[in-house]
Amino acid sequence: MKILHGxxxxxxxxxxxxxxxxxxGASSDVVVRNDTWLGYSADRVLSAKNTGFLQTAIRSTSFGLTSQWRYDVLHFYFGQTFLSPGFPLSAPGSLLSGASRLTDMVNRLSAVDLHVARLFNKKLFMTLQGCDVRLAGEGNVRNEWTMCAPQHCELYQRCTDALDHRRHFLIEKVLPLFDRVFYLNPELGHIVPHGRFLPYSNVEIEKFDVALPAKQGRPKIVHAPTAGRIKGTPMILSALEQLRSRYDFDLVLVEKTSHERALEIYRSADLAIDQVLAGWYGGFAVEMMAMGKPVACYIREEDMAFVPDAIKRELPVYRLNPGNLVEAIASVLDRRSEWPIRGQASRLYVERWHNPKLIAKAMLSAYEDPNSAFELISNAS
Known part of the structure; x- marks a missing residue:
């Protein structure tokens, strides 16, 4: 079985x-449309990170029309295929908005290779990761705290004006073509009813040494902002600034650096504060937990119906309340004596629920039989 990720x-x-x-034992490759400043690895990169949009789209389409058919399983990510152009969310409004004609054309192109794959009996899988399918307008109405709001995301208006249209097409017309659909953020269960929650498998655990937080001295808090405000970074920074008169700590912001360099910085941290708007933790939190670091973030209770009960029971993160973030973080700082224990529990949690080998084993079974139960751990209770 030959598997393609991209x-x-x-x-x-x-x-x-x-x-x-x-x-x-599987034959599995990662082919990406273009390189990025993060420097993640791939078996083949079709375009350098500074390559223009048009040239990148041409190379991606060429690969999608020719080379991808050598594989038995096509596992796509972020709602894209090699034939979809992969518009960046920050693309000019002229590309995204007027555009019912352009948007409809883009939508049709994004499904062409899927129909062809069906004809050739290829297995089709999709992993959704957040803003690829999250409906901004609907999320704004459903959730009290969400990045899908004008004050939290610079692209909110663009999403409601144009991108949500593409996402509806993805949900209604494209995703039904896949054998299985997974999503990494449980919020997506509200809008992808035939999908399944999938834990992150972004950490090669054996390469992450445990470095438990220090029990004494000035604690080092790390936060990794993304572009814009979607992690709630301004809220986090404001809360920490208010706490400086009560607590002595160092704050390290990790941004605009390579993934390798970021991991070096994480190792010296004592506490990680992840996102406070998404309602779930991200890949950054998994990396921190793999190092034995306690993590604090916002967990949205309304989304937990899509998370397996065993994961919910063992979830080690400190839960932050965005509506009272100052006191929520203060409560975590007051519990410093238990951080090493929480860090140990976090590492065990990653080994159990974010273990790439266990997830890969279940995924390989799903590739063979898309109707498989997808059991991550045989003795999970």
Missing amino acids: PVNVGNQPWVLSRAERQL
Whole structure:
């Protein structure tokens, strides 16, 4: 069985899962449309990171029309295929908005290779990761705290004006063409009813040494902002600034640096604060937990119906309340004596629920039989 992961490597999920599939004896490759400043690995990069949009789209389409058919399983990510152009969310409004004609054309192109794949009996899988399918307008109405709001995301208006249209097409017309659909954020269960929640498999655990937080001295808090405000970074920074008169700590912001360099910085941290708007933790949190670091973030209770009960029971993260973030973070700082224990529990949690080998084993079974139960751990209770 030959497996292809692509056309993007978001959060290093495709790469780590592919390496685990190789360790289990499968032929598995990662091919990405273009390189990025994060420097994630891939078996083949079709365009350098500075290549223009048009040239990148041409190379991606060429690969999608020719080379991808050598594989038995096509596992795509972020709602894209090699024939979809992969518009960046920050593309000019003229490309995204007027555009019912252009948008409809893009939508049709994004499904062409899927129909062809069906004719050639290829297995089709999709992993959704957040803003690829999240409906901004609907999320704004459903959730009290969400990045899908004008004050939290610079692209909110663009999403409601144009991108949500493409996402509806993806949900209604494209995703039904796949044998299985997975999503990494449980919020997506509200809008992808036939999908399944999938834990991150972005960490090669054996490469992450445990470095528990220090019990004494000034604690080092790390946060990794993304572009824009979608992690709630302004809220986090404001809360920490208010706490400086009560607590002594160092704050390290990790941004605009390579993934390798970021991991070096994480190792010296004592506490990680992840996102406070998404309602779930991200790949950054998994990396921190793999190092034995306690993590704090916002967990949206309304989304937990889509998370397996065993994961919910063992979830080690400190839960933050965005509506009272100052006191929520203060409560975590007051519990410093238990951080090493929480860090140990976090590492065990990653080994159990974010283990690439276990996830890859279940994924390989799903490739063989899309109707498989997808059991991550045989003795899970």
